[in-house]
Amino acid sequence: xxxxxxxxxxxxxxxxxxxxxxxxxxxxxxxxxxxxxxxxxxxxxxxxxxxxxxxxxxxxxxxxxxxxxxxxxxxxxxxxxxxxxxxxxxxxxxxxxxxxxxxxxxxxxxxxxxxxxxxxxxxxxxxxxxxxxxxxxxxxxxxxxxxxxxxxxxxxxxxxxxxxxxxxxxxxxxxxxxxxxxxxxxxxxxxxxxxxxxxxxxxxxxxxxxxxxxxxxxxxxxxxxxxxxxxxxxxxxxxxxxxxxxxxxxxxxxxxxxxxxxxxxxxxxxxxxxxxxxxxxxxxxxxxxxxxxxxxxxxxxxxxxxxxxxxxxxxxxxxxxxxxxxxxxxxxxxxxxxxxxxxxxxxxxxxxxxxxxxxxxxxxxxxxxxxxxxxxxxxxxxxxxxxxxxxxxxxxxxxxxxxxxxxxxxxxxxxxxxxxxxxxxx
RNA sequence: GUGGGAGUAGCUCAGCUGGUGGCAGCACCUGGUUGUGGCCCAGGAGGUCGUGGGUUCAAGUCCCAUCUCUCACCCCA
Numbered sequence: 001x002x003x004x005x006x007x008x009x010x011x012x013x014x015x016x017x018x019x020x021x022x023x024x025x026x027x028x029x030x031x032x033x034x035x036x037x038x039x040x041x042x043x044x045x046x047x048x049x050x051x052x053x054x055x056x057x058x059x060x061x062x063x064x065x066x067x068x069x070x071x072x073x074x075x076x077x078x079x080x081x082x083x084x085x086x087x088x089x090x091x092x093x094x095x096x097x098x099x100x101x102x103x104x105x106x107x108x109x110x111x112x113x114x115x116x117x118x119x120x121x122x123x124x125x126x127x128x129x130x131x132x133x134x135x136x137x138x139x140x141x142x143x144x145x146x147x148x149x150x151x152x153x154x155x156x157x158x159x160x161x162x163x164x165x166x167x168x169x170x171x172x173x174x175x176x177x178x179x180x181x182x183x184x185x186x187x188x189x190x191x192x193x194x195x196x197x198x199x200x201x202x203x204x205x206x207x208x209x210x211x212x213x214x215x216x217x218x219x220x221x222x223x224x225x226x227x228x229x230x231x232x233x234x235x236x237x238x239x240x241x242x243x244x245x246x247x248x249x250x251x252x253x254x255x256x257x258x259x260x261x262x263x264x265x266x267x268x269x270x271x272x273x274x275x276x277x278x279x280x281x282x283x284x285x286x287x288x289x290x291x292x293x294x295x296x297x298x299x300x301x302x303x304x305x306x307x308x309x310x311x312x313x314x315x316x317x318x319x320x321x322x323x324x325x326x327x328x329x330x331x332x333x334x335x336x337x338x339x340x341x342x343x344x345x346x347x348x349x350x351x352x353x354x355x356x357x358x359x360x361x362x363x364x365x366x367x368x369x370x371x372x373x374x375x376x377x378x379x380x381x382x383x384x385x386x387x388x389x390x391x392x393x394x395x396x397x398x399x400x401x402x403x404x405x406x407x408x409x410x411x412x413x414x415x416x417x418x419x420x421x422x423x424x425x426x
Numbered sequence: 427g428u429g430g431g432a433g434u435a436g437c438u439c440a441g442c443u444g445g446u447g448g449c450a451g452c453a454c455c456u457g458g459u460u461g462u463g464g465c466c467c468a469g470g471a472g473g474u475c476g477u478g479g480g481u482u483c484a485a486g487u488c489c490c491a492u493c494u495c496u497c498a499c500c501c502c503a
Binding site for chain 2: 111127281373
C-alpha cells in the first residue's frame with residue numbers, strides 16, 4: 001500500500017447494511033409528507049455565503065466558525081436547509097402559485113464542528129417548511145407531522161415546546177433576563193458569563209448544574225409574551241391536544257438560529273448522548289421579507305437522519321423490514337449452461353424479477369451458498385446435463401423441495417413460465 | 427478551539443508485572459457430499475500489533491512525538 005487514504009474527519013460512508021435503514025426512513029418520511037400535502041423541492045448544496053449570514057445570523061457559531069466556505073468564490077456549503085429553501089422560494093415566486101406552500105427536502109448539510117455521537121461534519125436532514133400561514137393550527141399540524149414520522153419509525157421521543165416571542169415582546173424579556181443574570185455574574189460558568197453579553201437566552205439551556213439552578217428563578221419568557229404571541233402559543237397547545245400529540249412546555253428551551261420567532265420545539269430522545277435532539281424547528285415570521293421576499297411568515301423543522309438511524313439501532317421499538325430477498329439465483333454448471341443462464345437471468349430481470357447468478361464457474365455447493373447469502377427464494381440449477389435433458393432443477397430454498405423445470409421452450413416462454421412459477425411478491 | 431478514552435486479521439476482541447503475534451469468535455475460501463446452501467467437522471487464507479523515534483540483550487507491552495477514531499465541553503438536527 002502506497003498511501004492509506006480514508007474518509008476525511010466527520011464524513012462517513014453509509015455501507016449497504018446501514019443503507020437499507022436510511023432507505024426505510026426516507027420512504028416513511030416521504031409517505032407522511034405526501035399524506036400531509038407536502039411537495040418535494042430539491043436544492044443545490046451550495047449558496048452564496050451572504051445568504052447564510054443574513055438568515056442564520058452573523059453572530060451565531062454556525063456562521064462565525066462552522067461553515068465550509070470557499071472564500072475566493074464567495075460560496076458556502078449549506079449548513080442547514082431553510083435558508084436555501086427560502087432563497088429558492090423567493091427566486092421562483094412560489095407564493096404566486098398558491099397562498100400556502102408546503103415543501104420538504106432531504107439531503108446533506110455541512111458544518112465544521114468537532115464530531116461526536118450523533119454529530120458529523122456532513123450530516124443529513126429531513127426538512128419540512130410551511131410558508132404563507134401564521135395560524136397556530138398550522139404550527140400544530142407541522143409538529144404533528146414530525147411526530148407522526150417518528151411514531152411510524154417506532155422512535156420514542158419527548159416533545160418540548162416554547163415560544164420565543166416576537167420583535168415586539170422579546171427585547172423587553174431579553175433586557176430583564178440580562179438584568180437578572182448580571183446579578184449572578186460571579187456564580188455563572190465562564191461560558192454563561194460570555195453568553196450574558198452575546199446571546200443571553202442561551203444561558204437558559206446551559207448544562208452546567210449551577211447555572212441551571214440560578215436560571216430556575218429567572219424571569220420567564222412566557223410572562224413577557226405580547227397579547228398576540230401569548231394567544232398564539234396557547235392556541236398551539238390546544239391544537240396539539242386536539243391532535244393527540246403529547247408535549248411539555250419548556251420555557252428554558254432556546255434555539256440556536258437567530259431567525260426563530262414564536263413557536264419553537266424539539267423532539268428529545270434518550271439514548272442519543274449529548275446530542276439529544278433528534279428533530280427541532282420553529283417559526284420564522286419576518287425572515288422571508290428579510291431575505292428580500294414577500295412579507296410571508298413560515299415555520300419548519302428538521303430531523304437529523306444520523307440521529308434517527310442511531311435511535312433505530314438502539315430502541316427496540318424501532319424496527320424496519322430487512323432488505324428484499326432475491327427471487328431466484330441461477331446456478332450454472334459448465335460453459336454452455338452459463339451462457340444459457342445469463343440470457344435467462346437477463347430476461348427475468350426485464351420482467352421485473354430480482355435475479356442473479358455467479359460467473360466464476362464455481363462449484364454447485366459454492367453457488368448455492370451464494371444463493372443463501374442473497375436470501376434467494378429459489379435456486380434454478382442448470383448444468384450441461386440439464387441442457388441435454390432439456391430439464392433444469394428448480395429448488396425452493398425455504399423448504400428444499402426440488403421440481404423439474406422444462407428447458408425445451410423458446411426463450412421468452414421459458415422465462416415467463418419461471419416467473420409464474422415463483423410468483424414474485426412485489 | 428479545549429479536555430478524557432482508544433488504536434492488535436475484513437469485523438468483535440484476548441495478549442497479566444517487557445521474553446517467538448492468538449488451535450480465539452464472526453465473516454471468507456477449500457474439503458468431508460464425482461452436481462445441492464443454512465447445522466456440524468477438518469483444513470486454509472488473511473497482520474509492517476496506527477505511524478515515527480527512544481529506552482533495552484529483547485517492545486504489541488515502557489517513554490516521547492504524531493496521525494486517526496471515539497466520548498464530552500462548545501454548538502446543534
